[in-house]
Amino acid sequence: MFPANNVWNTRVDTLPVDVNSAAYIQSMNATNPKLHPDFGYGTLETGGMPYNLVPGTQAKLPVSFYYSGDPGGYPIPSNVNIEEGSDHHAILIDTTNCVLYELFNLSAQSSGWQAGSGAIFPLNSNALRPAGETSADAAGLPIFPGLVRYDEVLAGHIDHALRVTADHTRNQYIWPARHFASSLTGTQYPPMGQRFRLKQSFDISSYPAPVQVILQAAKTYGLILADNGTSWHLGGIGDLRWNDTVMHAMTNVTGDNFEAVDETSLMINANSAQAATGPSVPSGWVQVVSENSGKCLDMTGGPAATWQTDPAQQWTCSGSQQTNQQFQFTAVAGGYKITVKNSGLALQPVNGSSSSNGSVIEQWSYDGAPYQLWQVLPTADGHFSIKAASGNYCFDVRAVSKSNGAAVQRWSCTGAANQKWSLVPVN
Numbered sequence: 001m002f003p004a005n006n007v008w009n010t011r012v013d014t015l016p017v018d019v020n021s022a023a024y025i026q027s028m029n030a031t032n033p034k035l036h037p038d039f040g041y042g043t044l045e046t047g048g049m050p051y052n053l054v055p056g057t058q059a060k061l062p063v064s065f066y067y068s069g070d071p072g073g074y075p076i077p078s079n080v081n082i083e084e085g086s087d088h089h090a091i092l093i094d095t096t097n098c099v100l101y102e103l104f105n106l107s108a109q110s111s112g113w114q115a116g117s118g119a120i121f122p123l124n125s126n127a128l129r130p131a132g133e134t135s136a137d138a139a140g141l142p143i144f145p146g147l148v149r150y151d152e153v154l155a156g157h158i159d160h161a162l163r164v165t166a167d168h169t170r171n172q173y174i175w176p177a178r179h180f181a182s183s184l185t186g187t188q189y190p191p192m193g194q195r196f197r198l199k200q201s202f203d204i205s206s207y208p209a210p211v212q213v214i215l216q217a218a219k220t221y222g223l224i225l226a227d228n229g230t231s232w233h234l235g236g237i238g239d240l241r242w243n244d245t246v247m248h249a250m251t252n253v254t255g256d257n258f259e260a261v262d263e264t265s266l267m268i269n270a271n272s273a274q275a276a277t278g279p280s281v282p283s284g285w286v287q288v289v290s291e292n293s294g295k296c297l298d299m300t301g302g303p304a305a306t307w308q309t310d311p312a313q314q315w316t317c318s319g320s321q322q323t324n325q326q327f328q329f330t331a332v333a334g335g336y337k338i339t340v341k342n343s344g345l346a347l348q349p350v351n352g353s354s355s356s357n358g359s360v361i362e363q364w365s366y367d368g369a370p371y372q373l374w375q376v377l378p379t380a381d382g383h384f385s386i387k388a389a390s391g392n393y394c395f396d397v398r399a400v401s402k403s404n405g406a407a408v409q410r411w412s413c414t415g416a417a418n419q420k421w422s423l424v425p426v427n
Contacts, residue, residue: 001145002123002125002145006145007175007275008145008224009221009275010161011220011221011280012221012263013220013221013222014280014283014331015195015261015263015266016261016332016333016334017260017262017334018262019262019333019334020188021333023187024189024190024194025255025256025258025259026188027186027188027189028190028231030255031254031255032254033231033232034250034251034252034254034255035234035251035255036230036233037148037236038233038235038236039237039238039242040236040242040247041240041244042239047237047238048235048236048238048239049147049235050081050090051092051093051144052077052080052091052092052093054077054094054095055095055096056096057096058075058077060072060075061075061112062112063076063112063114064111065114065118066115066116067134068117068133069103069117069118072120074092074101074103074118074120075092088106088107089102089105090115091136091143091144093144098122098123099121099122099123100120100122100142100144101118101120102135102136104116104117104118104135117135119136119140126273126274127272128140128176128273129179130178131271132178133178135178135179137163138180138192138228139178139181139192139227140173140178140192141178143163143226145160146160146226146235147162147236148162148214148236150237150242152213153210153213154241156213158213158217158221159217160217161195161221162217162221162222162223162234162235163224163226163227163235164224164226164234164235165226165227165232165233165235166189166190166225167228167231168184168189169181169182170182170184170190170191171183171184175263175267177191177193177224177225177226179192180192190260192225192226193226195223195224195225195261195263196260197221197222197223198253198258199219202215202253204216207252210247211247211249211250214250218258222261223258232258262334264375279423281384282423282425283328283329284328284425285326285328285425286326286328286329286423287326287327287423287424287426288422288424290397290417290420290421291417291418291422292400292416292420293402293418294317295314295315295316295402296316296317296318297395297421298312298314298315298324299311299312299313299325299363300312301324308345308363309350309363309364310343310362311350311362311407312347312360312361312362312363313404314401314405315404316404320427324343326341326342327339327340327341328341329374329376329423334389335389336373337368338374343363345363345365345366346365346366346372347374348361348362348369349371350362352369357410357412358398359410361409361410371390373388374388375387379415379420383420384420385419385420386421392412394410394411394412395410395419395421396408397418397419400416401418
């Protein structure tokens with residue numbers, strides 16, 4: 001479903017935790033209800049979300065909408081499978097032209113087909129729906145790409161995010177969602193499009209093999225909030241090969257085993273589902289190398305310095321024994337904490353909350369203050385920009401210098417070479 005660089009197909013296991021994660025999890029019920037497969041043993045109509053494969057020659061029929069819908073006709077076969085229950089979704093996949101058609105509350109009337117809403121998604125495109133427009137799902141997103149399918153579980157891996165619902169959502173949406181369906185304004189409620197993932201620390205080894213496949217996908221690719229409904233319900237396709245007793249083991253997983261993810265670093269264009277596909281942030285100690293000079297981020301006091309106000313500069317890269325040139329990027333709520341190996345202190349702009357251009361980067365005791373949090377954003381040419389979590393300020397080598405001793409400061413982000421860095425693991 002969709003190009004390989006689509007946000008649905010993008011890993012989120014190394015992204016930072018969203019600053020509102022704890023509140024979101026609590027509002028979605030941290031311990032009850034539990035993770036639940038909204039699919040199982042049965043036909044496509046009764047065991048989960050139905051879908052229909054149709055050829056390109058299938059006649060496209062007009063559909064009238066009482067909310068909104070894409071015009072142009074929908075390839076509805078005479079024996080169309082429609083979801084049972086209140087939503088009556090119909091999913092139609094034109095396998096000749098690679099186009100996905102989705103309808104909400106489809107029904108046959110004396111005057112023809114009627115639905116609440118409908119959307120058409122070319123599956124070879126990363127285009128999003130116009131901002132503010134719904135689809136067959138409340139978030140304005142496609143449904144089918146996020147469904148669990150038996151053939152994926154049988155293959156042993158799911159390589160995309162999963163669709164999840166929440167009983168309370170906010171009256172906002174975030175990328176890649178395009179629509180909300182709530183009047184709640186509290187920031188404790190997650191917006192449509194919010195990404196969640198199963199915590200890496202959660203042990204899945206004791207679960208049945210099919211459940212492990214789904215839980216691993218929840219760790220690696222996460223869940224995308226796409227509709228209102230019972231919290232922690234996963235969408236999927238009904239199949240006579242599902243074993244409901246085996247799948248019920250999933251209900252031992254509770255909401256507090258999840259965390260909300262900050263995926264802002266993936267967005268390239270607000271109107272496109274294409275995700276940034278640059279290098280991932282290493283988890284161990286790295287040297288931070290300037291693209292402009294080829295020199296390393298360096299704490300001026302040398303390997304023995306542990307003083308809190310020791311400022312940062314660039315200097316010729318030394319070997320692995322030079323611990324004042326080694327840093328670790330740790331995902332925390334709101335961004336990344338950057339730790340200096342020889343001191344154990346964290347990087348921040350001088351004077352802490354100063355918001356002016358030219359504030360030199362220094363080391364200081366970590367207390368989780370907003371100015372100690374950083375976004376690590378892949379660039380198109382395979383480097384990273386290191387950006388303040390709040391404000392448009394980036395790590396910058398002063399005066400575009402290539403000399404030893406040039407200060408590393410915080411400066412308005414420009415995308416220039418002196419603001420691009422490589423993260424090189426230390427052996």
